Amino acid sequence: MAMPPIDPGELFGNRFLDQEVPTHRFPDAGMTATDAMRLVALDMALEGDPSRNLATFVTTWMEPEAQRIIAENLHRNFIDHAEYPRTAEIEQRCIRILADLFHAPGETTGARTQGSSEAIMLGALSLKWRWRERRSAAGLPTESPNLVFGGDVHVVWEKFCRYFDVEPRIVPLQEGKYTIGPDDVAPHIDENTIGVAAVLGTTFTGHRDDIVGINDLLVRLKREQGHDVPLHVDGASGGFVWPFLYPDSPWDFRLEQVRSINVSGHKFGLVYPGIGWLIFREKADLAPDLVFEENYLGKTDATFTLNFSTGSAMVLAQYYNLVRLGREGYTYIMRGMQDNAHALAERLEQIGGFELIGRDEEQLPLVAFRLRDHSKYDEFDVAWQLSAERGWMVPAYTLPPKADNITIMRALVKQNFSREHVDTLARDIEQACHTLERKGGAHESERQQMLQSPGH
Template sequence: MDMPDEGSSPVHCYRTLSDFHELDCRERLNVASYNNVHLEDEERKAANLGMTVDLADRAAYPQAVKVHNAVLSMIAKLWNCPKPADFDERGAFAGAGTVGGTEACVLAGLCLKLRWRQWYAKKHGLTQEQVRGVCPNLVLSTCYHEAWEKLFRYMDVQPRFVAPSKDTFALTADDVRHRIDERTIGVVCILGNHYGGQYDPVWDVDAMLAALNEERGWQVGIHVDASLGGFVAPFQDGMPAWDFRLPRV
């Protein structure tokens, strides 16, 4: 399709888009694609408010930043995140709202990689230029979300896949252990995979890593991919610790 020679009326543009939309899946019948299936009128109005806000311009939109930090604090407390040392000064937890799972996964993986790179360079006496030539790896389940593919390709991280247990459809700490070495930047535990909603045993992996890091002198931590279970697990009775209560999360 080429750029049209002349513009169209707003009504015509809307009708064209509406016709395209009619051929898509009905959102009320979609239970598998991580999108809202119903919105209240107030939700739509609130979403429209954000259309005119550039959150990156903190000086022009300070109230939007306050809303962002307030939501971030609510989630941090829900997931038992310890307050940072500068919390009283800044009034916010470390973190960022993202526009989707891909951005969240890439940011999390980048944080793991940069932390590992600093540790690896110090351990082996490497310069920053030298350590950039070392390709690290990330251990995760074959049930991973495709968003992680972008981390592997864009950030030069080698995936090390672990097949889930046939009984539980989740990782086991022992299987994870055999895939870790000193170039491992972290382990991804999925809290609610998109096949059946099963939780990887974050608590078991944390205990395993505590012993392994102590034994080998490593620094391997955990990223919990809780895009599905993050707002379910906190309200489940008898749920083991899976969040920031665990030292390696």
């Protein structure tokens, strides 16, 4: 009996080396597991190297033991507390540990989220609901709520306002002033203000708003005018940095009007995406109408999230990091990143031609910098040259209004960015500038391509 012919691609290698891959139509037939794995791997080979991506804040490296915990729990549905009660307990442990880290004064509550974007949506919804409760109890109208925040916030704050019908009162930035303080906020607050959002570690320059000053303003308003305006701290990036690098700098529940805090576990919490946390000062700060109870998974559970089913793996990975590192370990890692950020800043100063943004202030482990001379090339040219020549992803971008005439670059220093990486990047930046000096900047088409690429 004749044997069926063997597909050479199956015998000798990936058949998609010389065939088109499924891109539009649902494929009629499947393929071997090896072919599917190779197909996906070939696509991923065209992407950038995460270790050279200095634009992203998310974690790109975890210990093998943490990776094993993640791999072994990818199939576990976090929301099913009836079947997985220990996972629910571990979530609560993380919430209590973070509440302690943020100096919560007593019993508190919170939730794990997909990231800080979901946490911000939930925290801001609670601000709106609590404001509406206070107004209704006083017999006052509940139309036209507004939320005050600076131009230095993440875009999710504007998304919240648009999605949930809240007026955004955005404090514009100014050239040379890339965060906000009480004098900026005060003119925008009135009886319809549901809250003020302040940033701990901005995406743009890594600095923090004057959270102490804004809190003091809100305390005065409450005592003198009776306006109880809560303060939410967007600690997406800084919530896992300030407690360890600047432990004596108050920004959290040590301040009277700070009622809720969000933080991204998948940023400086050192967990792969996606995991975020929302922590309330006390249980009363969570509007009860936002909590739902369901029992169709076999047990009555209260849910307070925008999504439902999600994996347990990153919750467990966060708990692994908290118990693996503790305060001592997180402090050691944050200081190491900060040291390397300072080393990179020093190297850029030695190269010359760069202005460092707020280097002597409290800052995330990053270097924000800009060119002093734009006569021959600009920051977008440098970013393109670094990417084209050496594969570094160092973003160039304009700041929000009214500082949008300022273009800067930002190099984020993470746990797997070593001192050797610092020296190599500095040399590559210097070489990129020499190349641009010779050729008079990048070609316009090259710059345009970079500006239209994902991440820009």
